[in-house]
Amino acid sequence: MRFPHRLAAAALAVGLTGFAPLTAHAQNAPATATTPATQPEQYFPLQSYRVGPYAAGGTGFFGGFIDYMTLINSRDGGVNGVKLTWDECETQYVVEKGVECYERMKTHQPPPSAWNPLSVGIAYAMIPGVTADKVPLITIDHGRTDSTDGAVFPYVFPLLMNPYSESSAIVNFIGTRVGGDDKLAGKSIVVLYHGSPYGRETIPIYQLLAKKYGFTLQQIEVPDPGAEQEAQWLQIRRIHPDYVVLRGWGVMNPVALKTAQKTGFPADHIIGNVWSNSEEDASPAGHAAVGYIALTTQATGTQYPVIQQIENTVYKAGKGDMADHSRIGSVYYNLGVVNGILNVEAIRIAQAKFGNHTLTGDQVRWGFEHLDLDPGRVAALGASGLFHSINVTCSDHEGHGLVTFQQWDGTKWNRISDWIAPDWDLLRPIIEASANKYAAQNNITPRDCSKEAAN
């Protein structure tokens, strides 16, 4: 038998590229929800991912988002008479495909209202483009932390929670578990993070928090995709920490929980971040996930009026987006609904200033920058308990979102904490410093938000 050396080298080369191209599948044709040309419409380009390794998250999030827009169209006839329309473009969570979708959809008429890619990589790649186009980019619960500073990033909105706020809230929560923040001193925390820019983003903030509260910190990387973590959890076993913060993504999460069990680490001392908090993260781990705790910005379940309205109005009319109805009320689905609420309310607020007609992206951006939903307004929207509140301003594109913590009981999540605030005062100087550095590198003159507030 001839041994094909070149073949071995080729195989090795394919392996070393990380197999990324092999996640490709046939792209979904864009599905447009169109309205008669005479009716004003507000258009949303959706860079969704319904196939590939992260399809479970994509189908839930975009399903919830679309269902909420369908509810607004069905129940209210749109936003003050303006119908919501959308196209989907399949990204498979691949940055290149996400950018390709952006290029293809950005020239749509009427123009895009806002971009919602739900992908750190795609969002990063789009920032220069959307800034030039003057269309807002929504990165709910994720994205660049320093884009919180709207003076430098006028078109980027990491709504509800940025990665630094998330880290701070997790440490605050651990503080409540050990009897107060002052009891954190001397404790040991390991952060197990995904080996990607997303995973590494919070390395400096955990170092800062460790310095402030006096706990011992070890941060351990899990290479993507994270299907094997023996070595990392053996290190954790040797460190014997009080808590492990799981900053995972995809398959890394259930594998972490299973390997923790294998190495004898208790699940109720593992605190997952916002991308380790779904049913798809806990359920595959079986018994190993029972007791596991995770942060979230939106509660799960179908008991909220807005979710029930979707079920009664959208699904009973056969217009629902979710093929599997049992996923309505899941973490990703409810995040999609909350994202829909924030997008729709931003348009409603912008309409109050610019009129009840099709708005430009820049006008919608103004709406996001004045998005103020207090608990009373959230209740009026049927979302009381689903999420807390948001108050976006020119200088704060995150909007001071609060978080809560949930615990997995083997079949579902149960809330175990009140709404918790991150330590924004501690984080703000770091965010501003990073944003100003970005501004200097990119020749951006930051806006004067005191003047913007008057507009």
Added chain:
Amino acid sequence: MDWGFFAGVAIAGLLVGVMYSLVAIGFVLIYKTSGVLNFAQGAMVLFAALTFVSLHEEGVAFWLAFAITLVAMIVLGILIEALVLRPLINQPPITLFMATLGLSYVIEGAAQLFWGTQVHQLDLGIEDVPLPLNTVLISQFDLFCAGVAGVIVAALTILFRYTRTGIAFRAAAEDQYAALNTGLRLPRIWAIVWAVAGFVALIAGLLWGARTGVQFSLSLVVLKSLPVLVLGGFDSIAGAIVGGLIIGLTETLAEVYVGPYVGGGIDQWIAYVIALIFLLVRPTGLFGQRSVERV
């Protein structure tokens, strides 16, 4: 030096290596008999696990779901041979490699088309809790996996060495023209081999699926098998096992003892460094057949 901890790390690394070997064996089977590096093996692992778990969730009994999935994998193997490989007989290895690369897309897409994109839990009924052995923790589940791998290797060794079919496999692998001249039916042999590779994919899929959940990323386990193949040799089942053990042991030890000094996360690429070194020094791997060509 904590030798008890070191022993625990070493054992865990070896058991991880067995998991890599399980996937690598599927590659070896195909390569050994047809000279094709089947890059679709990972997709076959995904397809098998997803089919099994979806049937089981629909209420089909465990062993019936296993049997149906096995039949599906055999049919898949026969179809691959008839529709993809047979038309490509006598084509260069790189052509066949690219064909299997394309095949992996098709199988992944088909798996998600038929069974959806949800993540599934797979419980094989084996507790994955540690067995305390002095200070060393050994996973019961990993021991079970090692046992399964041992049984598969023994069965394949018997098949290749002591059965007419196995000897025909080896003949086809040695020289396809000579095999044809002696009356061996290559398409039939290859169909059987692909069916056996499908069975191995099913076993690997169930064991990996029980560890990670059954989800798309199962198809990416091939990434861990490539350095195993380069190290052990593409045409040696024993090499797949030894290569897997070496890779698993090395990457685990490296991550635990070297990783903290270089920022961690090295277990992903350290396996490829070892494989590259082997490729330079011993291109056929530890157990691969050295090529002898008459010129």
